[in-house]
Amino acid sequence: HNPSPGGAPMDENLYDEFGNYIGPDLGDDDDNEEDSEDELQDEWDDGKMEGDVKEDDIKEGIFEDGGMEVEETSRAVVLHEDKVYFPSSSEVYPEAEVLVEDEDTQPLETPIIAPVKHKQFSHVEKTLPQTTFDFKYLAGLMDHPHLVRNIALIGNLHHGKTKLVDLLVKETHLIDWSLTKNDRYTDTRFDEQKRNISIKSMPMSLVMQNLKGKSYLLNVMDTPGHVNFSDEQTAALRIADGAVVVVDAVEGVMAQTARGLRHAVEEQVPICIVINKMDRLVLELKLPPTDAYHKIHHTLEEVNKILDKCGYPKRISPELGNVCFASAEYGWLFTLDSFSNIYADYHGSFSAKDFAKRLWGNIFLHKKKRVFRPKPENSKNNKRTFTEFVLEPLYKIHSYILGSEGKQLKSMLGDVGIQVKNEDLLMDPKPLLKLALTQFFGTSAGFVSMCVEQFPSPIEGARAKVRHTYTGELQIDAGRAMLTCDKKGPLMVNIVKLYSRPDGEKFDAFGRVLSGTVKVGSRVRVLGESYSLEDEEDMTVSEITKIWVFESRYRVEVNRVIAGNWALFEGIDLSINKTATICDEKGNQDACIFRPLRFNLVSCIKVAIEPINPSELPKMLEALRKVNKSYPLVSTKVEDSGEHTIIGTGELYLDCVLHDLRRMYGELEIRVADPVATFCETVIETSSLKCFAETPNKKNMLTMIAEPLDEGIARDIENETVRLGWDEKRVADFFQSKYNWDILAARSIWGFGPDST
Numbered sequence: 001h002n003p004s005p006g007g008a009p010m011d012e013n014l015y016d017e018f019g020n021y022i023g024p025d026l027g028d029d030d031d032n033e034e035d036s037e038d039e040l041q042d043e044w045d046d047g048k049m050e051g052d053v054k055e056d057d058i059k060e061g062i063f064e065d066g067g068m069e070v071e072e073t074s075r076a077v078v079l080h081e082d083k084v085y086f087p088s089s090s091e092v093y094p095e096a097e098v099l100v101e102d103e104d105t106q107p108l109e110t111p112i113i114a115p116v117k118h119k120q121f122s123h124v125e126k127t128l129p130q131t132t133f134d135f136k137y138l139a140g141l142m143d144h145p146h147l148v149r150n151i152a153l154i155g156n157l158h159h160g161k162t163k164l165v166d167l168l169v170k171e172t173h174l175i176d177w178s179l180t181k182n183d184r185y186t187d188t189r190f191d192e193q194k195r196n197i198s199i200k201s202m203p204m205s206l207v208m209q210n211l212k213g214k215s216y217l218l219n220v221m222d223t224p225g226h227v228n229f230s231d232e233q234t235a236a237l238r239i240a241d242g243a244v245v246v247v248d249a250v251e252g253v254m255a256q257t258a259r260g261l262r263h264a265v266e267e268q269v270p271i272c273i274v275i276n277k278m279d280r281l282v283l284e285l286k287l288p289p290t291d292a293y294h295k296i297h298h299t300l301e302e303v304n305k306i307l308d309k310c311g312y313p314k315r316i317s318p319e320l321g322n323v324c325f326a327s328a329e330y331g332w333l334f335t336l337d338s339f340s341n342i343y344a345d346y347h348g349s350f351s352a353k354d355f356a357k358r359l360w361g362n363i364f365l366h367k368k369k370r371v372f373r374p375k376p377e378n379s380k381n382n383k384r385t386f387t388e389f390v391l392e393p394l395y396k397i398h399s400y401i402l403g404s405e406g407k408q409l410k411s412m413l414g415d416v417g418i419q420v421k422n423e424d425l426l427m428d429p430k431p432l433l434k435l436a437l438t439q440f441f442g443t444s445a446g447f448v449s450m451c452v453e454q455f456p457s458p459i460e461g462a463r464a465k466v467r468h469t470y471t472g473e474l475q476i477d478a479g480r481a482m483l484t485c486d487k488k489g490p491l492m493v494n495i496v497k498l499y500s501r502p503d504g505e506k507f508d509a510f511g512r513v514l515s516g517t518v519k520v521g522s523r524v525r526v527l528g529e530s531y532s533l534e535d536e537e538d539m540t541v542s543e544i545t546k547i548w549v550f551e552s553r554y555r556v557e558v559n560r561v562i563a564g565n566w567a568l569f570e571g572i573d574l575s576i577n578k579t580a581t582i583c584d585e586k587g588n589q590d591a592c593i594f595r596p597l598r599f600n601l602v603s604c605i606k607v608a609i610e611p612i613n614p615s616e617l618p619k620m621l622e623a624l625r626k627v628n629k630s631y632p633l634v635s636t637k638v639e640d641s642g643e644h645t646i647i648g649t650g651e652l653y654l655d656c657v658l659h660d661l662r663r664m665y666g667e668l669e670i671r672v673a674d675p676v677a678t679f680c681e682t683v684i685e686t687s688s689l690k691c692f693a694e695t696p697n698k699k700n701m702l703t704m705i706a707e708p709l710d711e712g713i714a715r716d717i718e719n720e721t722v723r724l725g726w727d728e729k730r731v732a733d734f735f736q737s738k739y740n741w742d743i744l745a746a747r748s749i750w751g752f753g754p755d756s757t
Contacts (some may be wrong), residue, residue: 125554133207145564153238155246157225160276179431201232228653231633239512240457289391325522339444458564472592481515487562491516493582504664545571608673625668
């Protein structure tokens with residue numbers, strides 16, 4: 001027989017020869033297990049198990065005989081999700097703080113530790129550059145306003161305003177300038193350099209000498225020439241005492257040139273003209289000297305024609321000292337006085353001043369008698385003095401440099417006082433021409449003398465400036481101090497622009513001190529454009545933390561600024577939107593604001609924007625507030641539909657605004673709708689129908705018609721010849737006397753329009 005697996009004998013009748021079970025059916029194993037469990041439970045209940053273990057012993061978990069610990073187990077049904085296989089962290093570490101981290105939602109392309117970003121959108125000098133003047137001397141000149149001239153450079157696009165400032169900067173800054181590269185020092189923004197146009201007006205404060213060698217502080221504001229950025233010219237003219245209009249000698253008077261001339265007359269500032277790009281007459285048009293004279297004369301006549309229509313009292317002419325000739329590309333400029341000084345230095349036997357008066361107009365030299373006459377000596381000798389003594393020598397220098405080489409050229413240049421090295425003669429014609437002409441014409445003393453003689457100092461121009469821009473009463477302490485540019489009077493500052501830092505994070509306020517002295521740490525009242533003596537809501541108190549002299553690419557820190565100067569202020573920008581008035585915190589409570597800027601352009605292009613990522617809406621709103629501060633003529637609003645819109649002067653203007661919104665201030669992507677142009681309707685004849693409206697009780701009716709205004713009224717309102725702020729009798733007298741209105745109509749004027757002007 002086969003032994004059983006457990007070693008016990010196996011019944012042969014129950015298994016076949018192969019060991020398979022063939023006996024009767026057996027019961028289910030599960031039933032047997034349940035029976036055995038029931039029997040065991042009964043034995044536990046009866047206390048018959050070995051050792052006679054009690055229930056209390058089980059609860060205590062200790063056996064007396066073996067010392068073995070047994071935990072009580074519950075017989076309740078435990079769901080799968082409620083089963084605990086491991087102890088919790090609070091059980092293992094009862095005194096430790098437990099942090100439960102959610103699933104990481106950070107995108108894979110975003111690093112866990114992001115690198116530090118150094119944002120910079122403008123060119124900045126790392127240290128103060130070396131200059132021909134000491135900055136302490138510059139600060140000293142600021143304390144003498146009669147030695148200061150505040151100038152705005154205006155003109156058409158690409159007529160050379162920025163290069164003209166470059167000419168002045170290169171003369172005063174001892175930097176290794178390139179003869180072949182156009183630096184465009186006042187185009188500080190990276191996008192200005194890429195677009196090759198100026199977007200922001202930028203100031204430069206330079207100490208320069210006039211023809212007599214006396215030093216003056218010139219505060220020069222370089223402005224954009226594109227028509228879209230005319231608002232920057234407006235801000236510059238507000239704080240300037242004189243306007244230098246730059247005109248291309250070839251293109252002549254363009255639309256933006258005429259606009260700038262009219263705007264300067266409206267702002268009541270004196271005007272000087274710079275005929276720039278004189279080199280184009282020689283090198284591009286190749287005009288003979290006589291034709292070049294007629295071309296320049298025609299340009300100046302066009303300028304005078306525009307100024308006559310605007311009512312400008314003076315005439316623009318070189319012999320009057322208000323015209324300068326220049327080629328900023330080749331680094332030279334001159335006036336008739338400075339050119340006559342070259343002759344006087346060379347010959348040394350006559351009066352340069354008397355000679356300069358005879359260098360323009362129909363004046364001819366009679367060589368036999370050696371006298372000047374208004375008619376030519378004969379038909380052969382019919383060259384005007386400007387052609388003979390100015391243009392022909394200029395043409396000869398150009399032809400010598402471009403047509404001669406080597407020792408011959410060096411000898412010719414030496415005869416007129418131009419010293420060049422042998423290695424310089426190997427340069428290309430353009431840099432060689434620039435080097436030689438810069439030496440020949442010398443410094444920009446002629447330009448400085450023109451500005452000093454033609455433009456008033458801040459003290460001399462204070463009365464006209466304050467009467468034109470201040471809205472309050474002048475027969476108060478602040479008013480009298482501003483009229484005399486008194487540095488000891490109450491503080492009054494006109495803020496006209498906000499400049500962002502190179503990283504775009506903060507703004508600083510730029511303006512002109514009209515009276516008093518502002519110091520670092522001064523607590524001042526900042527009066528917004530909506531401030532009035534009756535409603536003081538738009539007023540905050542701030543502290544001036546820093547003051548700089550703004551030099552486009554660097555800043556010179558000073559501790560105080562007196563009346564008559566320009567300055568950049570830190571700490572007062574938070575409550576300023578466009579322009580503001582700064583006055584003392586205590587005292588001077590009856591001070592009013594300076595009139596907001598009156599532009600010669602209207603914002604008429606509108607675009608709607610929204611962030612591509614809706615969660616970035618707060619970031620976009622903050623960026624819109626910064627853009628609103630940065631551009632004088634931009635406006636932002638929320639439409640009834642809820643969309644955010646930006647209104648600007650043109651497509652280029654809005655393109656620059658959206659660039660700043662995306663890159664400088666917001667760092668977000670936005671969706672931009674198609675631009676929409678706004679149109680204004682007008683009235684050409686009296687209404688044929690009457691429009692009326694009835695009151696709810698049907699007992700009163702308001703009837704209205706529209707008719708064209710008399711010619712000249714709109715111009716008087718825009719120029720503020722008449723103001724709605726006058727008392728009713730004065731307004732009525734104006735329309736009665738000038739436009740023959742009857743007394744009833746003259747005293748029934750409700751308003752001049754939605755903006756009062």
